[in-house]
Amino acid sequence: MDILLEVDISDSGYEFGDPKVKDVSLAIRPGKLTGLIGANGAGKSTVLKTILGIMPYAEASIRFKAGYEQYAYIPEHPVFYENLTLWEHLDLAAAVYGMGQHELELEGERLLDRFRMTEARHHLPGGFSKGMRQKMMLMIGFLSRPDIYIVDEPFIGLDPRAIKDFLSLLEEERQRGAGILMSTHVLDTAERICDDFVLISQGRIAAQGTLEEIRSTAAMPEASLFDCFDRLAD
Structure with a gap:
């Protein structure tokens, strides 16, 4: 193999x-x-x-x-920017990965729905629970499907x-x-x-x-x- x-x-x-x-x-x-x-x-x-x-x-x-x-790295301890919303984190990650806007919308919406985070898309992660922050890390990792x-x-x-x-x-x-x-x-x-x-x-x-x-x-x-x-x- x-x-x-x-x-x-x-x-x-x-x-x-x-x-x-x-x-x-x-x-x-x-x-x-x-x-x-x-x-x-x-x-x-x-x-x-x-x-x-x-x-x-x-x-x-x-x-x-x-x-x-x-490749994508999903860390044990969530790393995030205090002044960026969940969706802005996904947008930033998409830019790093070289993803287009359409691909971001498609994959981002899919992951928001999958992890039941749609209502939190415009919220700041500083107010998230530990589990929500971890889900944000997973979403960023899965975004580009590496x-x-x-x-x-x-x-x-x-x-x-x-x-x-x-x-x-x-x-x-x-x-x-x-x-x-x-x-x-x-x-x-x-x-x-x-x-x-x-x-x-x-x-x-x-x-x-x-x-x-x-x-x-x-x-x-x-x-x-x-x-x-x-x-x-x-």
């Missing part, structure tokens, strides 16, 4: 000589959802920041398939209906051929929706592959992802 994005991290950290992750390699493939899992402080965010090119120090190779360089999604802990703050809407959109994008790398602590959901996993422990890969391969590494052939995680993560 083709690879949309291939990542090889020798080491990465906030200063030379103090790496937070070492020897991490992974690939994002069309139509596949890879779950990046690990305990707090294991190095998941460092992996994502290295892929995004924002770590102060990194020895890494980040290789996009030619013609598939467009080739690759890099998603950091998307479930925090979302209510069950918003989670269902998010997972439904993810599945649609997978069917379209987009590849997804998602960091998450919600292991029961990850077990159900991910095609494969990268388990990070103390900055290194402790296990990698499908659920069956993770079970094999943990020597627990019938175990849940949570139980395998409990055995493999330090």
Whole structure:
């Protein structure tokens, strides 16, 4: 299968000589959802920041398939401008993505309706709940329908209906051929929706592959992802 994005991290950290992750390699493939899992402080965010090119120090190779360089990053903590409304955030994102006005109207309205945010389109996010701000981040990420999604802990703050809407959109994008790398602590959901996993422990890969391969590494052939995680993560 083709690879949309291939990542090889020798080491990465906030200063030379103090790496937070070492020897991490992974690939994002069309139509596949890879779950990046690990305990707090294991190095998941460092992996994502290295892929995004924002770590102060990194020895890494980040290789996009030619013609598939467009990606969306959905952060764990919402980032927004206090003086811009929800729709103005979408308008700004559309300009960055190079989208035309018609495409913005079409996709923006679709996402407003999907996440039940139509009535908030002209409201400032400073007055939003945590869940509404997270939905705004998801809408901005899905707006341009990119080739690759890099998603950091998307479930925090979302209510069950918003989670269902998010997972439904993810599945649609997978069917379209987009590849997804998602960091998450919600292991029961990850077990159900991910095609494969990268388990990070103390900055290194402790296990990698499908659920069956993770079970094999943990020597627990019938175990849940949570139980395998409990055995493999330090």
